[in-house]
Amino acid sequence: MQNKLINRCLIGIGMAVLLLVVVLVIRTLSFTAPPLANITPEPLDLDGRAIAGRLSQAIQFRTVSVQLNQRETQQQYRDFIDWLAATYPEVHTAMPPKKLGKKEGQEFSLLYTWPGKNSELPPILMSAHYDVVPVIPGTEDDWQHPPYAGVVDDTHIWGRGTLDDKGAAIALMEAATSLLKQGYQPERTVYISLTSDEETGGNGGTAAIVETLKNNGTQLDWSLDEGSFLLHGFIPGVEPPIASINVAEKGYLTVKLVAPGKGGHSSMPPAETAVDILAGALVRLNQNPLPGGLEGLSKKLFEAAARHMSFEKRLMFANQWLFAPVIESALEQQASTAAMLRTTTAATMLSASVKENVLPIEATATVNFRLHPRDSVDDVLAHIESVIDDERIKVVVRRGDSASKVSNDEAQGFRLVADTTQEVFGSVITAPGLTIAGTDSHRYQEIADNNYRFNPMLVSREDVHGFHGTNERISIDNMVKATGFYQALIRNANLHPQ
DSSP states (O other): OHHHHHHHHHHHHHHHHHHHHHHHHHHHHHSOOOOOOOOOOOOOOOOHHHHHHHHHHHHTSOOBGGGTTSHHHHHHHHHHHHHHHHHOHHHHHHSOOBOOOSSTTGGGOEEEEEOOSOTTSOOEEEEEEOOBOOOOTTOGGGSSSOTTTOOBOSSEEESTTTTTTHHHHHHHHHHHHHHHHTTOOOSSOEEEEEESOGGGTSTTHHHHHHHHHHHTTOOEEEEEEOSOOEEOSSSTTOOSOEEEEEEEEOEEEEEEEEEEOOOEETTSOOSSOHHHHHHHHHHHHHHSOOOOOSOHHHHHHHHHHHTTSOHHHHHHHHTHHHHHHHHHHHHTTSHHHHTTTSOEEEEEEEEOOSSTTEEOSEEEEEEEEEEOTTOOHHHHHHHHHHHHOOTTOEEEEEEEEOOOOOOOTTSHHHHHHHHHHHHHHOSOEEEEEEESSOOTHHHHTTTEEEEEEOOOOEEOHHHHTTTTTSSOEEEHHHHHHHHHHHHHHHHHHHHSOO
8 A cells, every 4th residue: 555655656756747847848949039030241331441540540539538637638638529520521511519518528528410301200319438448557568559559450459448439439420421421311310429428427528418408309219329239159058149239227326435443553453443344344245245136138138148049058048937046146157147137236445544554543445336227226225234234334325326217129219229230240139138337328318218228349258358448459340340330220210210
């Protein structure tokens, strides 16, 4: 009797396992993508070496926005703007940039208005910023080529701003020039925005552009700015490049943590100094990140990519009810993918004593959080207080911005960007995504129905080390394709107005 009962249990378990396997396999077999369209891009009639030469010249202007309070930098900005006018006369004749104002930072951002034939159609805006972050002092010799020399070799243009974001700014100018030379006029009005202070938050020029359009009663159908790229080799097991057309961006919160101390001579330290108190708080924040998970936009992006993976990997994504912890654990192993799952925490600046043998009376740390759309500024502040759990630590908010609104990835603007990407780059995966850093789009959302964040350039893991880092570069082929993309997008947007 007992053996029969055991056999029945084993049969039941076997049947349950078999049923589970069947369910997993069926769900996996249905979790596939249709074959990518076999698109062969038309050759672009553009002079890559000439475009590279003009980007090289642009790189040589040191438009470092964090140094914009210095006269030398202000002159670099003025020289760059004069160079733009001399280099792209067709653009400046057909659509002279509007003067935005005389307040600090406003005079250097440029808004070009390309009037459309039909004023009833909602306008669109394409944007890039030409300001750059500084080169970290002492790292100049680590660059393969001097960071502001704009060296062009057989395949690449090198220098600060090539990827972030002068490359896109020059590609926009090149595209507009090419279309103007062909006598092209858009059906709907096209705005081109070249901003000068994106790297410092856009409080001057970018804000002035938005205010100008708002005062004119302008409501954009959609805007396109930086945000992501055609990503190649970023997700293991996915061979085709992924065009991550981002429809939202993370929020931004910076706080200063202040820990008190009694000071005195370092030869007689107390049991706990201000530095010790602060270090404990930072360790607790690092070890207790905000909750995360694969959901929302991140889930859409990874599921779009996963449909092109091998069977065993598709099996996990098709059955996240069972394998979600395994997937999320794998994504957490890489900083770029981990950042898409949660609000991130990064201690970036520290300060304490003024001398090596003096105990500090105060130790401070600056901590930067990039807010996932699921978390508000108040949520993160509450998390900080709860995790630190030390009344001695004072939390001072330096800047706090919520995540952006989420734009519609089924709207015509998104499809235009996706279709134009495939038209220029061929058979690639397109999917909505989340920008883990900040862009000017968080301001454009005030005046646009939808905001998209995508640079039409193919990047690899090797390329991304140049973002705000050393040996920033962009390929000549990327500059040609980016120029071709902006040309095609302007034409396509006017062929299919809403």
